[in-house]
Amino acid sequence: MTSHLPALVVTVPLLTAFAAFAAGWLRPKLCFPVGLTGLGITAISSILLLAEVLEAGTVTYELGRWPAPWGIVYVVDRLNGVVLAAISLCAFIQWISSRASVKSQFSDRIGAFYGLELLFVTGAMGITVTGDAFNLYVLLEIASITAYALIAMGGGRAPLSSLNYVFMGTIGAWFYLLGVGYLYIMTGSLNMADLASILQGMRSSQAILVAFVIIIVGVWLKMGFFPLHGWLPNAYTHAPWPATTLIAPLMTKVMAYVMMRLVLFLFGPEYSFGVLGLKDVVVWWASLAVVAGSVIALSQKDLKRMITCIILIEIAYMVGGTFLGNRSGTTGAIFHLVNDVFMTLCVFLAVSSLAFRQRELDMDAMEGLFSEMPFTMGALVTGALSIVGVPPTCGFFSKWLLLKGALEAGHYEFMVALILSSLVCLVLFFRVFEAAYFGHGERSHGHHRMREAPLGMVVPLLVVAIGIVALGLMSGKVISSIIEPALPRGVL
Amino acid sequence: MRILGILVCVATGAMLIWASGEFPPWGDPNSPASLHVSPRYIEKTMEETSVPNAVTSVLADYRGYDTMFETTVIFAAGVSCFMLLRLFSGRERSSHHYRHILTGLTLRVRRKGKQLPELEEFEPMDSLWTPYDLILRTLCRFLIPFIQLFALYVIAHGHHSPGGGFQGGVILGASMILLAISQDMRSALRRIRERTLAIFSVAGVAIYAGTGALCLLLGSNFLDYAALSRIFPVDPVGARSLGIFLVEVGVGIAVMATMIVIYHNLASEGFLDEGL
Amino acid sequence: MDRILEVVIAKYNYWIYIVLMMIGLYGVIAKNNLVKKIVGMSIFQTAIILFFISMGMKKGATIPIIIHGQEASVRASDYINPLPHVLMLTAIVVAVSTLGVALALAVKIYKEFDTLEEDEILEKIRKS
Secondary structure, three states: OHHHHHHHHHHHHHHHHHHHHHHHHHOHHHHHHHHHHHHHHHHHHHHHHHHHHHHHOOEEEEHHHOOOOOOOEEEEOHHHHHHHHHHHHHHHHHHHHOHHHHHHHOHHHHHHHHHHHHHHHHHHHHHHHEOEHHHHHHHHHHHHHHHHHHHHHHOOOHHHHHHHHHHHHHHHHHHHHHHHHHHHHHHOOOEHHHHHHHHOOOOOOHHHHHHHHHHHHHHHHHHOOOOOOOOHHHHHHHOOHHHHHHHHHHHHHHHHHHHHHHHHHHOOHHHHHHHHHHHHHHHHHHHHHHHHHHHHHHOOOOHHHHHHHHHHHHHHHHHHHHHHOOHHHHHHHHHHHHHHHHHHHHHHHHHHHHHHHHOOOOHHHHOOHHHHOHHHHHHHHHHHHHHHOOOOOHHHHHHHHHHHHHHHHOOHHHHHHHHHHHHHHHHHHHHHHHHHHHOOOOOOOOOOOOOOOOHHHHHHHHHHHHHHHHHHHOHHHHHHHHHHHHOOOOOO | OHHHHHHHHHHHHHHHHHHHHHOOOOOOOOOHHHHOOHHHHHHHHHHHHOOOEHHHHHHHHHOHHHHHHHHHHHHHHHHHHHHHHOOOOOOOEOOEEEEEOOOOOEEEEOOOEOOOOOOOOEEEOOOOOOOOOHHHHHHHHHHHHHHHHHHHHHHHHHHOOOOOHHHHHHHHHHHHHHHHHHOOHHHHHHHOOHHHHHHHHHHHHHHHHHHHHHHHHOOOOOOOHHHHHHOOOOOHHHHHHHHHHHHHHHHHHHHHHHHHHHHHHHHOOOOOOOOO | OHHHHHHHHHHHHHHHHHHHHHHHHHHHHHOOEHHHHHHHHHHHHHHHHHHHHHOOOOOOOEOOEOOOOOHHHOOHHHEOOHHHHHHHHHHHHHHHHHHHHHHHHHHHHHHHHOOOEHHHHHHHHHHO
């Protein structure tokens, strides 16, 4: 079975989604265990697949036994493999943690909710593993449509925010499709490796240039890169907590992976960085986006909205890091992608535990939380330190690489933006911790009893927090064995 | 917003039209798209899959994996409409209206709450009430079986003529929606219940994914229909044709159920009692 | 004059679809009513679908169903390109699914705010 791992990694969540939906109609109590089993198998398969790639090199899988470019092929190299493992682990942990929330909010349509969550995971895994440009589009739409529906379950303003996300997300995805269409008219192929080799000889074509621009703009729209980020704060803030903790760590990072795959492998580093002098323009723009994201995050009063706006900063790091064009920058961007999945998951899970107990998330409600919910706040501190970039958490190492890359490329504005935004994140989280630790105000009357969130929420949260520190301690090994060899040859 | 919209659209349109300067002329048989990958589909479809319709063979065999996810997309849309709109508590009303079918007498029952139980001789009147139209009802009752027969023909004949799972599934769904429009939603729901529709939609996609998994279990790659020749008495090329047919059936069932679910949930705002 | 006519005849199909795309895009960006935005999105998607279909055309070719009796001597230039049609079957289904979800969201928004005009909804949100 091991050689079929690439297919398993997408098929298992798909079949689990069908089983969970059917169970919702026949025997609702089975929905959670069915999903748990499916996601567990997926996580194990993706780790085995990563191990196979590290041992044997790139793994190719032909679906239907048709060779590329006539059939669809799955290509798993180191970049894919590590992102797949991150996504499946994140989904597995989130599934366990959100059980209490889902049961309390959606018990009359639990099969549908769980089914759509599993379909979202299928879409995210499929986007990462595919080697065909059109197949990527179909899986992107699966992930998007399920995300639209999950976000709209929040009640109140959620349907409107989701509808705005529908408009912008659809334009982004169909821009990507239009770009693929332009590439198809000029080359006749849809397979990524085939396109890469044909495009080598078409460097000066204007149609290819427009295709490149339109694809990247479409991907940026779905990623939430400033100024195309308008949908993100509202959509993620008004969504119900189980949906936010699943979608926020995954959706934008998977789109960042798509951008890296297209820029580094499909169009190639020489083209992407050389055409139109894009390298410098994009890095300047990314620095601007980092500053804008920091300003937006600073001006938020609600905790959930604040951590949502931090995603904007992280995405801008990844775009800037990719387009720096040197090994350190690209390595930093890829490592930051993997880190950010877990950092975002940690912070969102922690705040969702707070919300489960507290219901209100403005700064007044934070008082005395350190003594009431020590484990949750401890995990939140770890996640916050990682976002700021404090060793030995993993966030420090990826930021270090990004700084090094910016220095080597001579982009001092990106260095300034990185340092500035780290300070801003420090300020943001310090506000929360100060209120939670010192607790002045009407609500504090001496000693607070410990009133933690349920065990099913705290244990996964602690696992992620420990994982962030562990990833940081092992970062040297991870970078040298997985990420460094993943870069294409053209990146100097 | 208007000025921004106009600027964005004009700029994007100009950029796209500028790029089209390099495109091959319309209808050029020597364009890269016509020469690179697709000639094999046309030339080899008969000998590799024994299906004359090249579109069906590419859709369900060469690129069958895409089609499986396409079916999943439509399934996800049906589930989403159900999850977003469905309200199980029923509409609250202060009075209900009934019409005696034979005499045309109209009754108003002033009683809060849900609908009264159904009676043969009385027809509940909807808020968007249309008169009891004998011609419309009888005509549609005659037409619907033939529409469904045609839909099954379209699904089955997708190998030899334009057609296939999606097209036939939509026609099947449309026949039930016609029933719901010409009579009322309750009659349509009596014919095919909500739970049945949900199971059908899952079953359809599960048939597709299940065929692929079956090929996996028989030792070959996912969705490689040639592996089916081990359990069915056909040669590998015929097995591909059989595999294409199986997945088309799955697609047809899933699309039919999803179309009906989406219509029911949208038209009755989630209550599934009255429609348009 | 002849040159311009030549270029137009060779490319006018692409231009028409690009113009249609931009009309749809304008609808999504600039219209106030939510249903008009949904319609604009639908026009945008349909224009891209038609764009793809038009690229598969070959002069003098017929639909890509192998003619009964001619299976032995199939030439690719006798049949139009099936691949864009396949891709667009998928895209049409995706467009319909997105439309279904968008309409369900519009129904939900109407139930909550009693209006479908975006400025009125924002006004109500600001007041509450």
